[in-house]
Amino acid sequence: MTTPTTTAPPERTVTLREIGPARRGTRPDEVVVALSPAFAGHFSKTIVDVPHAEVLRQLMAGIEEQGVTARLIRVRDTADLAAISHIAAKMSGSGISVGILSRGTTMIHQKDLARLSNLELFPQSPLLDAPVFRMIGSNAAQYAKGESPQPVPTRNDQMARPRWQAKAALLHLKEFECIEADRGPVEVEAVFGPGTAG
Amino acid sequence: MTSTAPRQSTGHQQSLRTEILEARSVNLDGFVEEWPEKGLVAMESAFDPAPSVRVEDGRIVELDGKLRDDFDFMDTFIANHAIDVTSAEESNALPSAQVARMLIDPSVSRDEVLAVTRGLTPAKVLDVVKLMNVVEIMQGMQKMRARRTPANQGHSTSARDNPIQVAADAAEGALRGFAELETTLGVLRYAPLVAIALQVGAQVGRGGVLTQCALEEATELELGMRGITAYAETISIYGTESVFIDGDDTPWSKAFLAGAYASRGIKMRFTSGTGSEVQMGNAEGKSMLYLEIRCILMAKGAGVQGLQNGSISCIGVPGAVPGGLRAVAAENLVASMVDLECASGNDQSFSHSAMRRTARAMPQLLPGTDFVCSGYSSVPNADNMFAGSNFDTEDFDDWNTIQRDFQVDGGLRHVREDEILQAREKAARALQAVFAHLDLPPITDDEVVAATYANSSNDYPFRDVLSDLKGAQSVMERGITGLELVKALESSGFHDVAENLLTVLRQRVSGDLLQTSAILTADFVPLSAINDPNDYAGPGTGYRLEGERWEQLKKLRHVTSSTNPETEVG
Amino acid sequence: MxxxxxxxxxxxxxxxxxxxxxxxxxxxxxxxxxxxxxxxxxxxxxxxxxxxxxxxxxxxxxxxxxxxxxxxxxxxxxAIPDADVLAMYNALRPRASTGAALAELADRLETTYSAPVCAALVREAAEVYERRDLLARPTGDDD
Incomplete structure (x- = not known):
């Protein structure tokens, strides 16, 4: 359970430092991680309060433990997960990307697939926790290496609707408000703030 | 982590009472503040348009503050097809309070109300129902429901897509009273076998029950055309142009599809519901109910006989905002007050709280609707492939007791164990025979025994899924139709089941089930808004739970005999 | 009668x-x-x-x-075969057909299938789709 409490140790935080316009990569051993407009900006945690710092740390660790490099970009002109992920896949040297929305919804994409298709989709954001993000990173890296990993097991919870459906809609609307039309994707660097190493 | 984990304490010292309240299941549900500018509001929004209508040369040229040139495609379709041009100006000129009073006044007949509502614009309809509290909405529903006799619909699915389970549960569901049974799949390729199982099981339980298999349009239509299913309802429509387009449809494509179903003699209704537009981020700043009223009028204009609404799969959205369930009750009323069949929701997991789940259904159960649930789970929710319903098999006895307590007809009844076991076994045997006759993967006697006594998919032997999928494919390739099922049943000695199915198939030749709110009685009489029109006209009139049906509903699992209190009646 | x-x-x-x-x-x-x-x-x-x-x-x-x-x-x-009914439905989806293709469909409904009421629905759709930018754009390799 990752719901923060006042007695818990201070959380890791992350800020995203913009480096410059995002470019197409040339390294075949990279996965591009694309973040939505409000990720680690307007919002700091997913729908179930997983800190964005933790999401990034796990995704990157999952990628790097496969010997693959993670490169981060922020997409600013859309909050559509398929679009975000597909833009990133086309910029990825390996053609593989992970796209993620602020509320946690995540997708692994590949540049040669149709935009509305994907390699793996994790639509139920309330069910995504730190271990799942690590597995997603790991799988993305394996695709980048040309392997065919077992898909990350998907979970289902019929009671997610009563608890989370409206909040998900609200978060979606807020993320929409953070869209900056006509601004292209930027390369970002994750600067992790104070907190225990978890 | 699961979503059902309790919230954690804040760390401040809490009272013991607060601890108890925090642990209550209702606090696992999600609630949000309204955001009317974005459409996250049930039915009271300053951003909804004011009603207006203007007709020139027999054409609506102004609708709810917009001129025809500015109409989006919903406005255009509604103006061209849904609103009665000859009465529009006059009806919309009536004070909204007067129309609202007509809805609840027993001395105003249903037909007199329809004479007014057929001319109303979406904003005017909203203006009317906004005046009504939830009791008035129920009063309105009691009179405006199209069919006099209420009914219920069940979901019969399997987490393993196991056809034997679906057949046995369909038989039990039909026996318990569902007039319609709906299935869908985890693995879509299983559809032909599961649809056959549903049809066979349903006709074992009670002849004349109508079945459907929710799939993408093409396959759903094909199963219907072949007579393997009897009706369809997963034809979704949306209240804004942008969301409609996201769904890859328009009012004209859906209207065409409505004609296609009728042209094959297949009963069909559309599906819509509050919350879908805001959920998809394109509510265009309008309230959930306003957008749903646009859907309802679009369905009316398309000439489809009915609508499944009541938020449906988006129930978590209206369920989380203030007045949300009042809006959901109102959307059911609006469908009925424009003379559509209403299959009124209560079909998706809605709350962690049993109290809230029950309360959610009262505005439909107490006045009665055409189908109180558009999917009561007649399997355990874990087997419900529609992502869980508001009620499932564990709630059967509660539902029956509530019917008995209030003397209301929610479409179900208590059935004795021996009858249930007999029906389940017979359904499994009948399906076993059909599979054998059609050279499909065999059903073993062990599976039949499991089906007789099972609760969930976990209680059945594993099927050889690959063989089943091959069999399913061959059903499609060989062009097997409902007629083949009749032959298979007849030749294997299930004469009564074969007759039941043939009678259902014969109905499509007559087209009687295409009329508004049609169901088939156990005597195979089509019962619709034409020959069973709602004639409510105040106390003592309309549908009353009485006579033989009331005697049925007085029965529960345990009732102490008044003749001999040492025994129970059964 | x-x-x-x-x-x-x-x-x-x-x-x-x-x-x-x-x-x-x-x-x-x-x-x-x-x-x-x-x-x-x-x-x-x-x-x-x-x-x-x-x-x-x-x-x-x-x-x-x-x-x-x-x-x-x-x-x-x-009168319309099953597969054609589905094809016509697909043709009416947003941005699936050009104005010319819908006009042709309406004509075919009228002449081949004696279906004037259906044809009228398709013509109305074509008019609305044009106004709401829901027609497919004519291209060289497309119909």
């Missing part, structure tokens, strides 16, 4: 003599014996255009003009 009234419903019980299959058999011929002897085909279990017109009359008599209109479109559609 006088127009049907609500009292004629259900036709399967009150007016079976009016009901025929598209193959011309009376509805009373749809018996178990006929099924078993193989006299019936799937075609015999379809609704006929005449029956849909009768149901349209009933809908009209019950104050449901839109439902009646749907039945009239349906009566026309009985």
């Amino acid at each position: 006088t127009a049907l009234t609500r009292d004629d419903y259900p036709l399967s019980i009150n007016r079976p003599e009016l009901l025929h299959t598209p193959t011309g058999k009376p509805i009373t011929a749809l018996t178990m014996d006929a099924v078993v002897s193989g006299e019936l085909s799937a075609e015999d279990l379809r609704i006929s255009p005449e029956t849909l017109q009768l149901q349209a009359e009933l809908a009209e008599a019950s104050g449901r003009p839109q439902l009646a209109g749907n039945f009239r479109r349906a009566a026309e559609m009985t």
Whole structure:
């Protein structure tokens, strides 16, 4: 359970430092991680309060433990997960990307697939926790290496609707408000703030 | 982590009472503040348009503050097809309070109300129902429901897509009273076998029950055309142009599809519901109910006989905002007050709280609707492939007791164990025979025994899924139709089941089930808004739970005999 | 023949003599014996255009003009093969067809299938799609 409490140790935080316009990569051993407009900006945690710092740390660790490099970009002109992920896949040297929305919804994409298709989709954001993000990173890296990993097991919870459906809609609307039309994707660097190493 | 984990304490010292309240299941549900500018509001929004209508040369040229040139495609379709041009100006000129009073006044007949509502614009309809509290909405529903006799619909699915389970549960569901049974799949390729199982099981339980298999349009239509299913309802429509387009449809494509179903003699209704537009981020700043009223009028204009609404799969959205369930009750009323069949929701997991789940259904159960649930789970929710319903098999006895307590007809009844076991076994045997006759993967006697006594998919032997999928494919390739099922049943000695199915198939030749709110009685009489029109006209009139049906509903699992209190009646 | 009234419903019980299959058999011929002897085909279990017109009359008599209109479109559609019906539906999806393609579809409905009511629906759609930018754009390699 990752719901923060006042007695818990201070959380890791992350800020995203913009480096410059995002470019197409040339390294075949990279996965591009694309973040939505409000990720680690307007919002700091997913729908179930997983800190964005933790999401990034796990995704990157999952990628790097496969010997693959993670490169981060922020997409600013859309909050559509398929679009975000597909833009990133086309910029990825390996053609593989992970796209993620602020509320946690995540997708692994590949540049040669149709935009509305994907390699793996994790639509139920309330069910995504730190271990799942690590597995997603790991799988993305394996695709980048040309392997065919077992898909990350998907979970289902019929009671997610009563608890989370409206909040998900609200978060979606807020993320929409953070869209900056006509601004292209930027390369970002994750600067992790104070907190225990978890 | 699961979503059902309790919230954690804040760390401040809490009272013991607060601890108890925090642990209550209702606090696992999600609630949000309204955001009317974005459409996250049930039915009271300053951003909804004011009603207006203007007709020139027999054409609506102004609708709810917009001129025809500015109409989006919903406005255009509604103006061209849904609103009665000859009465529009006059009806919309009536004070909204007067129309609202007509809805609840027993001395105003249903037909007199329809004479007014057929001319109303979406904003005017909203203006009317906004005046009504939830009791008035129920009063309105009691009179405006199209069919006099209420009914219920069940979901019969399997987490393993196991056809034997679906057949046995369909038989039990039909026996318990569902007039319609709906299935869908985890693995879509299983559809032909599961649809056959549903049809066979349903006709074992009670002849004349109508079945459907929710799939993408093409396959759903094909199963219907072949007579393997009897009706369809997963034809979704949306209240804004942008969301409609996201769904890859328009009012004209859906209207065409409505004609296609009728042209094959297949009963069909559309599906819509509050919350879908805001959920998809394109509510265009309008309230959930306003957008749903646009859907309802679009369905009316398309000439489809009915609508499944009541938020449906988006129930978590209206369920989380203030007045949300009042809006959901109102959307059911609006469908009925424009003379559509209403299959009124209560079909998706809605709350962690049993109290809230029950309360959610009262505005439909107490006045009665055409189908109180558009999917009561007649399997355990874990087997419900529609992502869980508001009620499932564990709630059967509660539902029956509530019917008995209030003397209301929610479409179900208590059935004795021996009858249930007999029906389940017979359904499994009948399906076993059909599979054998059609050279499909065999059903073993062990599976039949499991089906007789099972609760969930976990209680059945594993099927050889690959063989089943091959069999399913061959059903499609060989062009097997409902007629083949009749032959298979007849030749294997299930004469009564074969007759039941043939009678259902014969109905499509007559087209009687295409009329508004049609169901088939156990005597195979089509019962619709034409020959069973709602004639409510105040106390003592309309549908009353009485006579033989009331005697049925007085029965529960345990009732102490008044003749001999040492025994129970059964 | 006088127009049907609500009292004629259900036709399967009150007016079976009016009901025929598209193959011309009376509805009373749809018996178990006929099924078993193989006299019936799937075609015999379809609704006929005449029956849909009768149901349209009933809908009209019950104050449901839109439902009646749907039945009239349906009566026309009985002549269209299953695959074509689905193809036409797909053609009406947003940005699926050019204005010319929809005009051609409407003409085909009228001439090939004698389906003027369906054709009118398609023409209306074409007009609205054009105004709302929902037509497919004509391109060299596209129709």
